[in-house]
Amino acid sequence: MKISHNITWHHSSVTKKDRHLINGHKSCVLWFTGLSGSGKSTLANAVDRALFHEGVRTYVLDGDNIRHGLNSDLSFRPADRKENIRRIGEVAKLFVDSGLIVSSAFISPFREDRELVRQMYEAGEFIEIFVKCPIEVCENRDPKGLYKKARKGEIPEFTGISSPYETPYQPEIVIETDKMTIEQSVENIKIYLKNKKIL
Template sequence: MSTLQNIRWHAGHVSRQAREAQNGHRSFVLWFTGLSGAGKSTLAHRVEELLFRDGCRTYVLDGDNVRHGLCRDLGFSAVDRQENIRRIGEMSKLMADAGLIVITAFISPFRRDRDGIRSLLPAGEFIEVHCDAPLEVCEQRDVKGLYHKARQGAIPEFTGISSPYEAPLAPEIVVHTGRDTLDDCAWQVVRYLAARQLITLSNKEPHA
């Protein structure tokens, strides 16, 4: 018997569109993906800072943070990683429905998992941001020593070493985090959002 047989979705009295109107901007999911050390979390928080400064209602879901609570029961096998991303996708969908700009920072190495999250959201409201940095740059930045441990065999199924990373084939945004500055990458994302009329940009980019 299906676990969904005796439950149904309850629609609230406040619509997503009403929340967006009150907030003064659209709600959507910015999904940062890339290798460990590619700068996903740093960039996600910088983008949030710029958007928040402009009056946007935002929240960052960070890979390490969710494993302290929501996903603390999961390991790092392919199956557990798939479940980790599924849970984050469902949470992101709910938060976007609440009118927020949801910013995620997860390696999310498998295309099928990212595509699954995209399918949960209305067209155009899943914005995939590929943080593109060469493996050697990510290893140089590795303050936790994870790549070294992975190469020594101490961390099994480590993305980029013993487990594959499937780069997006057609992401909405590619930021070259191994080459460009943090602010250059952050403003590239913000400019895209403004051009798509997802936000109204009132604070001008420095030296623009």
């Protein structure tokens, strides 16, 4: 994507560090990735609520919600999936710059796309959370009935069925939602944030 030569980046008079100081915590993106039905949105919202109740400034970006608005013009073909993730990376970066901890819950199936997003951030600001769950369990959950439709061929390019999901090589955090409770999962993420002195 080419950037016009007729635009100039304007630096804010209030810096990200200024916002960290007034918030009492650093900012980052918690990038939840995993199969449909693995529990990404549920976990992202649980983390968001737990941090919010501790006075942390937070926000959740959810895949389905974003496709209702900002990315409503995109399909699920590979090129559009790539653009979907690029846009989300840019939006999440704005939230991080504003001093928030933003939880981003997207399948984001391709390693290359996730790595391109990681490169948008300063070191330590992009925290990849692999929400690991066997596809059999995800299919049994099937909260939106998508796997049934995919198996019938009604949904083309469905991740895990007719389109691949590329497991992260070295995620910062792995949460196995078929083995851990929501409470345990949230606590593990909070411990990571505290150990990294983000909280």
